[in-house]
Amino acid sequence: MLVSVLERMREFGIMLAIGTAFRQVRVIILTEALLMGLSGLIAGMICGGLSLVYFKVYGLDLTMFSEAFEEFGMDAVTYAIIRPDYFVTAFSAVVLATIVSIYFPLRLLKRTKPVTVINEI
Numbered sequence: 001m002l003v004s005v006l007e008r009m010r011e012f013g014i015m016l017a018i019g020t021a022f023r024q025v026r027v028i029i030l031t032e033a034l035l036m037g038l039s040g041l042i043a044g045m046i047c048g049g050l051s052l053v054y055f056k057v058y059g060l061d062l063t064m065f066s067e068a069f070e071e072f073g074m075d076a077v078t079y080a081i082i083r084p085d086y087f088v089t090a091f092s093a094v095v096l097a098t099i100v101s102i103y104f105p106l107r108l109l110k111r112t113k114p115v116t117v118i119n120e121i
Contacts (some may be wrong), residue, residue, distance in 0.1 A: 001033050005105035006033030037098040050059035
């Protein structure tokens with residue numbers, strides 16, 4: 001998000017110079033960050049969910065280590081367990097990471113003067 005905001009610093013400077021309220025720019029950046037985070041979360045949940053289902057059905061075959069597993073009384077094939085809290089935790093982490101990732105870009109944008117940013121580039 002920092003790179004995204006820095007690349008568009010001139011655009012945001014122009015928006016602020018023509019009278020756009022900073023809170024509107026903040027909403028734009030937050031919306032973009034949340035959309036990117038949620039699209040990545042959905043893609044990750046689909047890929048992760050499919051791999052969990054695969055390993056729940058077929059298991060992870062570790063027969064080459066079967067002697068070591070037998071010493072501990074374990075099976076050589078390990079099956080996945082699917083819990084809903086995996087997905088809730090991932091969702092919480094993505095939302096938290098998204099909010100943290102926009103803190104510094106917004107702080108930087110708030111400190112800059114629009115006219116200075118427009119004239120620099």
